[in-house]
Amino acid sequence: MIDFSIPADLAAERDRVRQFVIDKIVPYERDPRLTSHGPTDELRQELVELARAEKLLTVQAPVELGGRGLTHVEQAVLYEAAGWSTLGPVAMNCAAPDEGNMFLLSKVANPEQIDRYLMPVITGQQRSVFAMTEPGGAGSDPGQLSTSATFDGENFVVNGRKWLITGADGAKTWIIMARLEANPHLPEGPTLFLTEGDTPGIVIERTMNTMDRNYVGGHGVVRFENLTLPKESVLGETGQALRYAQLRLAPARLTHCMRWLGAAERAQSIAVEHARTRTAFGKPIGEHEGVSFLLADNEIALHQCRLTIWHACWLMDNGHKARHESSIAKSSVSEELFKVADRCVQVLGGIGISDETVVEMIFRDMRAFRLYDGPTEVHKWAIGRQVLRG
Ligand SMILES: Cc1cc2nc3c(=O)[nH]c(=O)nc-3n(C[C@H](O)[C@H](O)[C@H](O)COP(=O)(O)OP(=O)(O)OC[C@H]3O[C@@H](n4cnc5c(N)ncnc54)[C@H](O)[C@@H]3O)c2cc1C
Numbered sequence: 001m002i003d004f005s006i007p008a009d010l011a012a013e014r015d016r017v018r019q020f021v022i023d024k025i026v027p028y029e030r031d032p033r034l035t036s037h038g039p040t041d042e043l044r045q046e047l048v049e050l051a052r053a054e055k056l057l058t059v060q061a062p063v064e065l066g067g068r069g070l071t072h073v074e075q076a077v078l079y080e081a082a083g084w085s086t087l088g089p090v091a092m093n094c095a096a097p098d099e100g101n102m103f104l105l106s107k108v109a110n111p112e113q114i115d116r117y118l119m120p121v122i123t124g125q126q127r128s129v130f131a132m133t134e135p136g137g138a139g140s141d142p143g144q145l146s147t148s149a150t151f152d153g154e155n156f157v158v159n160g161r162k163w164l165i166t167g168a169d170g171a172k173t174w175i176i177m178a179r180l181e182a183n184p185h186l187p188e189g190p191t192l193f194l195t196e197g198d199t200p201g202i203v204i205e206r207t208m209n210t211m212d213r214n215y216v217g218g219h220g221v222v223r224f225e226n227l228t229l230p231k232e233s234v235l236g237e238t239g240q241a242l243r244y245a246q247l248r249l250a251p252a253r254l255t256h257c258m259r260w261l262g263a264a265e266r267a268q269s270i271a272v273e274h275a276r277t278r279t280a281f282g283k284p285i286g287e288h289e290g291v292s293f294l295l296a297d298n299e300i301a302l303h304q305c306r307l308t309i310w311h312a313c314w315l316m317d318n319g320h321k322a323r324h325e326s327s328i329a330k331s332s333v334s335e336e337l338f339k340v341a342d343r344c345v346q347v348l349g350g351i352g353i354s355d356e357t358v359v360e361m362i363f364r365d366m367r368a369f370r371l372y373d374g375p376t377e378v379h380k381w382a383i384g385r386q387v388l389r390g
Helices: 008-030 041-053 072-082 098-108 111-122 241-277 289-317 323-347 349-353 359-370 376-389
Strands: 128-131 148-151 155-166 173-180 189-196 202-208 219-230
Touching (some): 008 041, 008 072, 072 289, 098 111, 098 128, 098 173, 111 173, 128 155, 155 173, 173 219, 189 219, 189 241, 241 289, 241 323, 241 359, 323 349, 323 359, 323 376, 349 359
Parallel strands (some): 148 173
Antiparallel strands (some): 148 155, 155 219, 173 189
8 A cells, every 4th residue: 555644743743843944943044154165063063952952863863872763754754854954954963974974884883883983973973974986086986996905914004085075174983985905814895994084194185165065064185195094993894895885875865865855845935935926027926927837847846856755765664775766766856956946046036046045055055966976877877777677
């Protein structure tokens, strides 16, 4: 049986999250600590305390680690509400990259690693990074990984360069992907390492200037210069990094969809209000068919995106990996929501490109969504291959 109803307690919690974001978080959207490199750590900490006071911090964490152990569908409902402001997920500690990193660590880390690297992220005390992408190396094709690690039986030595590393500046928990070279002790190949951000050998060259500004700390260019890590630093097993990255990516790309759905709804609500009140040629602009069609296209897209997300979540909640469906969701939702944001800019006229409303920020922030966690073309490539395999 297909059941689209939202249980009453979940609906009530969704409404509580939405109201929390509107009342307590939206006012921070004009805070100067929301910089061109994202919210500062000081701003993040202030927002986190607001969510903590409402018992809305890191609700997605497993029950045994202090969270509510939400299902994927429950996450979809609550993250959409949180996404009403791009600062909502930051406050509730369900923003990227921490959210995906917490998921990965809760699945793969051993008990000591959980205490040292995961718990401080769950409690909101520290942030985390996932360092994979490289200039000239790993990107859409992680098989091109060029950062290397050698192992002498006691220590790993990591060398390489990464970029687009979200939150690098100031994050404490670091997950680093490097290719373990052949050695007599452990299986070689792509491997994930865990360490602290202030470990000697991690050099943050600079924070990149990008068109988005919703991620704490922005996106860094990082160099590993003879970064020496003890053998306990391996996350999971050596040679398995690409498998773990997949484990992280399927749900992580869906949570991006959930949060951006909330942001797109916010943009639509602003566009609708404008279409009701702004007049041109003798009537509210919303009464011109050209504008009402833009708003209708948005409504259709929002609805389709929500159903696509829910379906992939439902599959995962029922034990399926849902790789194909999460690829369909990521590629279609990122493209459609960006069109929604663009149409909202259009309905707003000239002020759409100004910061008089938050629509401009949503539009710019959402552009990057079509690239990270797999560019649209890479997902379509995978979907096409699956279709051809039958
Ligand atoms: C805002 C933002 C945050 C990010 N945060 C992180 C982070 O925290 N950690 C991290 O490691 N990385 C991060 N990234 C990097 C992100 O994962 C990469 O941008 C993404 O994997 C694509 O890699 P690339 O940029 O090297 O593009 P490339 O691999 O150079 O690809 C460029 C383009 O080529 C096309 N293309 C590639 N392969 C195919 C194919 N098979 N078929 C058709 N077209 C194809 C696509 O159009 C693609 O956009 C972030 C990126 C952004 C934009």
